[in-house]
Amino acid sequence: MLAEIVAIGSEITSGAKLDTNSQWLSQQLSDLGIPTGFHTSIADDLEANVACLRLAVERADVVIVSGGLGPTLDDLTRIALATVINRPLVLDSDALTTIEEMFRKRGRVMSDRNRIQAEFPEGSTPLANPIGTAPGIWLEIPRSGKSPCLVAALPGVPSELKRMFEEQVVPRLPATGEVIRRYRIHCYGCGESQADELLGDLTARGRDPEIGITAHEATITLRIEARGKSEAECQAKIDEAKGAVWSRLWKFAYGVEDEELETVVLRTLAHYGWTLGVADCATGGWLARALGALEAEYPGRALVVTGVEEKVAGVLLADLEDDIHEHRVGRLAAATREHLRVNYALATEPYPDLTPDEIAQSRLRIRVAVAGPDGILVDSLAIGGNPAILPARIGKTALDLLRRELPSRLQ
Structure with missing residues (x-):
């Protein structure tokens, strides 16, 4: 039917x-x-x-x-x-x-x-x-x-x-004798083609359960659809598919259903009683909005300072200009952690003011950093491509770097 x-x-x-x-x-x-x-x-x-x-x-x-x-x-x-x-x-x-x-x-x-x-x-x-x-x-x-x-x-x-x-x-409506149930798994850090390659035969058309791949603002979503004669039969198929997906995409998979990266990060921080500071010089407020939307659920867990001023987290940005990029953004993250007295700090480095066309064609890489009790981690991403989703890509890259540094048993 x-x-x-x-x-x-x-x-x-x-x-x-x-x-x-x-x-x-x-x-x-x-x-x-x-x-x-x-x-x-x-x-x-x-x-x-x-x-x-x-x-x-x-x-x-x-x-x-x-x-x-x-x-x-x-x-x-x-x-x-x-x-x-x-x-x-x-x-x-x-x-x-x-x-x-x-x-x-x-x-x-x-x-x-x-x-x-x-x-x-x-x-x-x-x-x-x-x-x-x-x-x-x-x-x-x-x-x-x-x-x-x-x-x-x-x-x-x-x-x-x-x-x-x-x-x-x-x-x-007549009873169909069929039950259809769906489940979503979200990934960050890989593209659609890479996810499809890693999943292999799991995404074959006509497979039950069927697994489809969609992308939104650099987040990859795997949509599992199972059909059966009962809820239990569908759930068994979904559970098997979930296990297979996680085993192949464990490095990139971060959440399920409506969970976003910021939710997973703040939930883990809240469990351990930890706090987060953010020195954002690149996302134009994207990180502040994403984390701020969860303030009621995780009050006082994250504090964001923007990087549009000359001074961020007590550090003059001009003082960092002579550093190589890895040191500059790492120093900013460390200074943010010390200045805000938080357990972890994220930093995104500023980049030149470019037009959308220049962004789309640019080979420039933007760096993000995490400063925590065990030191500093730095990652980077190329800013070329769709300029409309660049703020989300930078913010998510920073959040994902922190997610991978945090204990994973709650994610």
Whole structure:
């Protein structure tokens, strides 16, 4: 069984509004053992809506439509569905009464245009909307040589869509006998191609569990998807895959699910009662934002001083200019540790003011350092490539250097 999600609205196709409904629906369908094969966004055009829905009905067994059920002239979902099945729209008196009562409870006068929200393609079933004025639509559309396509049209308002899906759609969907579960492992310090090479046959297409690789701001995420007849069967497959991934990418793997590098670092520091100081001369505030976002969870664990001033952590940057790079950033980290009286300190060295094009083509390497009880460690990264993610790359390189220096049993 395969699903397609159709998001209707020119506000989505124009980019004015982000389509979060499709993401949520895909996750819910996956939990029911129904994979989503297609996401389609369509503008408020009747001809395009009809063509889109006809294609969806033909290639998917379950079609969930969001949006286009309001009372305005650009709300075309009900008309498009009626056209697809070649049936007229008919007024449902019970639905009309419910809509009228909704307006009375809110102390509002119902417009004549709202009557159209009580019209449904002949033969369809209204889906109750307990918190909005737009009922949904349930249709089972016959297909030649196939089982009927199950179609649910829901309002685009996320709170209404989610409740109606759970209460009205899920009970109408057939049990698939299949469970789909997912798990994520995050890595830093390797690229997609290197990760794929190290994982070998683990990323082969059609493998169960399937392991996919994605990248975001230099973080590599391995997405494990397991299918089975039960939660236990899926979990066993995921556990086996996790073990294989960690054994091959142990040097780079740092966290799972929603964990970021900064979370892993601060959690480990908090466990041992240690503190962190940061002299940031290169990330333009990225480190401060990343660590600051965790202040409520790990209060007082990290203190960041920026490097835009002449003096950082009591050290004149000009005094460091004569040092070779490794010594300069290492001295800055050591001075930061002493000045802030922390257990560990990170430092990122300043680099020349370059244009985005110059950054993309540069061969310059930026160095980061960690100063701790056992001395100073220095690492570097080339700044060439995508300038938009350079601050994140520098910050993550510094955090990862510290992560690898900290005790690993909690990571």
